[in-house]
Amino acid sequence: MDDSDLRFETLNTQVALSTRLFDVCEVQRRGPQGVDSTFITLRTPDWANVIAVLPNEAGQPCFLMVRQYRHGSERLVWEFPGGMVETGEDPGLAALRELEEETGWRAETSRLLGSSNSNPAFLTNHVSTYLAEDLHFTGHHHLDQNEFVRVGLRPIEEVQSQMGQGEYDHGIMMMALWWWEHRRPDKV
Amino acid sequence: MDDSDLRFETLNTQVALSTRLFDVCEVQRRGPQGVDSTFITLRTPDWANVIAVLPNEAGQPCFLMVRQYRHGSERLVWEFPGGMVETGEDPGLAALRELEEETGWRAETSRLLGSSNSNPAFLTNHVSTYLAEDLHFTGHHHLDQNEFVRVGLRPIEEVQSQMGQGEYDHGIMMMALWWWEHRRPDKV
Numbered sequence: 001m002d003d004s005d006l007r008f009e010t011l012n013t014q015v016a017l018s019t020r021l022f023d024v025c026e027v028q029r030r031g032p033q034g035v036d037s038t039f040i041t042l043r044t045p046d047w048a049n050v051i052a053v054l055p056n057e058a059g060q061p062c063f064l065m066v067r068q069y070r071h072g073s074e075r076l077v078w079e080f081p082g083g084m085v086e087t088g089e090d091p092g093l094a095a096l097r098e099l100e101e102e103t104g105w106r107a108e109t110s111r112l113l114g115s116s117n118s119n120p121a122f123l124t125n126h127v128s129t130y131l132a133e134d135l136h137f138t139g140h141h142h143l144d145q146n147e148f149v150r151v152g153l154r155p156i157e158e159v160q161s162q163m164g165q166g167e168y169d170h171g172i173m174m175m176a177l178w179w180w181e182h183r184r185p186d187k188v
Numbered sequence: 189m190d191d192s193d194l195r196f197e198t199l200n201t202q203v204a205l206s207t208r209l210f211d212v213c214e215v216q217r218r219g220p221q222g223v224d225s226t227f228i229t230l231r232t233p234d235w236a237n238v239i240a241v242l243p244n245e246a247g248q249p250c251f252l253m254v255r256q257y258r259h260g261s262e263r264l265v266w267e268f269p270g271g272m273v274e275t276g277e278d279p280g281l282a283a284l285r286e287l288e289e290e291t292g293w294r295a296e297t298s299r300l301l302g303s304s305n306s307n308p309a310f311l312t313n314h315v316s317t318y319l320a321e322d323l324h325f326t327g328h329h330h331l332d333q334n335e336f337v338r339v340g341l342r343p344i345e346e347v348q349s350q351m352g353q354g355e356y357d358h359g360i361m362m363m364a365l366w367w368w369e370h371r372r373p374d375k376v
Contacts, residue, residue: 003264006336008257017205017212019228021310024205024212027259037334039259040207042230069196071215071227073308076191116352118359119306120261122209127359146227148194148220164304164367171306171315174363179352181369 005032008039015043044125049082049172050095051113051180052105052132054153062153064132066102069148070170077170078154080129091115095130101142103151107132113179118172129176131184193220196227203231232313237270237360238283239301239368240293240320242341250341252320254290257336258358265358266342268317279303283318289330291339295320302367306360317364319372 008029017024023043030036052064065078081102085094092110100106115128143149162168163177181187196217205212211231218224240252253266269290273282280298288294303316331337350356351365369375 003255003338006255006257006264006338008259010262016207019204019212021228024207029259031334032336035334039334040209041260067191067194069194070308071196071217072229072310072312073305074198074312075308076194077308114352116357116359116362117261120258120263120265120358121360122260124260124262146219146223146225150191150194160370163370164302164363169304170308171304171359171363172309174304174366175352175359178362178366182348182351 007032011036016040041122041124044123045087046085046091046125047082047118047127047172048085048091048095048098048130049080049127049176050099050107050110050130050132051080051176052099052103052107052135053156054105054135056153056155060155060157062155063159064099064103064105065152065154065159066149067152067167068150073169075169076167077173078152078159078167079170079173080176082172085128091128092130095128096132099132100138100140102147102149104137104139104141105132105135106138106140108134108136111185113176113183116175118175127172127175129179131180195220199224204228229310229312232311233275234273234279234313235270235306235315235360236273236279236283236286236318237268237315237364238287238295238298238318238320239268239364240287240291240295240323241344242293242323244341244343248343248345250343251347252287252291252293253340253342253347254337255340255355256338261357263357264355265361266340266347266355267358267361268364270360273316279316280318283316284320287320288326288328290335290337292325292327292329293320293323294326294328296322296324299373301364301371304363306363315360315363317367319368
């Protein structure tokens with residue numbers, strides 16, 4: 001398919017604001033009909049999150065999750081563990097590092113379920129979702145300054161029925177759950 | 189559950205940069221242990237998208253989608269129609285407006301499948317996904333300046349198998365598809 005009627009060409013990129021989380025860029029582009037305009041993008045480091053499945057005391061299959069305050073929504077939500085991938089770091093190792101730092105659980109291996117751009121309309125980065133395998137508890141928590149989390153086992157059935165709203169109002173976790181629902185190795 | 193060990197309190201909010209798409213805010217907050225810090229948030233208008241199901245010429249069930257260049261990923265992707273909700277506009281009406289403007293198809297009614305924050309770590313807004321009902325073609329396209337789209341019917345089976353990667357590398361569409369998979373009224 002010839003997409004020349006849809007494509008833009010980049011002419012120039014300038015950073016309008018640099019923050020700890022991202023750079024706001026003003027990108028000058030030429031449109032498919034030759035008109036030049038400026039577009040706003042956020043240049044962001046990659047993110048990684050990790051799904052770990054463990055039984056609770058009643059033997060129910062659960063996701064290992066963390067509850068934390070989120071500064072965009074100003075609410076507490078349950079999330080799969082995760083965070084930013086550091087420069088040069090393998091996203092799979094970043095996911096396992098975050099898992100252990102936030103929950104005290106270590107996975108010997110991880111399996112990539114999927115990776116996608118959370119909003120290509122203006123974000124440049126990808127978020128990768130891993131499945132943690134061979135889990136054991138080390139207790140090696142290590143939270144960043146300003147990171148306060150509660151660890152919990154949330155029944156898979158509850159997470160699937162409540163995802164996207166209330167205490168699960170989190171699009172990145174919807175994406176992670178979608179990958180797990182479609183791509184986990186033992187999917188029936 | 190007492191969450192006082194997790195909650196932050198807002199002290200002050202300042203706009204660091206204002207753009208067409210969002211305001212970048214520096215928010216001063218007091219953490220659960222009394223330490224004050226500054227956090228970055230993006231104050232964004234709400235978004236809405238809409239899922240319309242139509243058969244193609246071969247009678248296969250398809251999603252009505254639009255292909256367009258995305259300035260964050262610098263790639264062409266297939267998306268469900270959608271866009272920003274204007275100030276004071278009902279998100280359901282915004283979704284139907286975008287549907288007709290981008291595709292020329294009009295839906296008499298829409299049904300909310302779900303609404304969530306796409307990334308509460310730093311975004312303030314919600315994206316709502318609607319199902320379009322009672323569709324008919326009007327041909328009333330109306331694209332914004334800098335909006336160039338190709339309309340297409342994409343087989344549901346293809347979208348579900350390729351979502352999140354390649355020409356479907358779009359987290360907001362993963363969220364929309366998740367809502368459709370879990371909440372559509374005729375779900376078996």
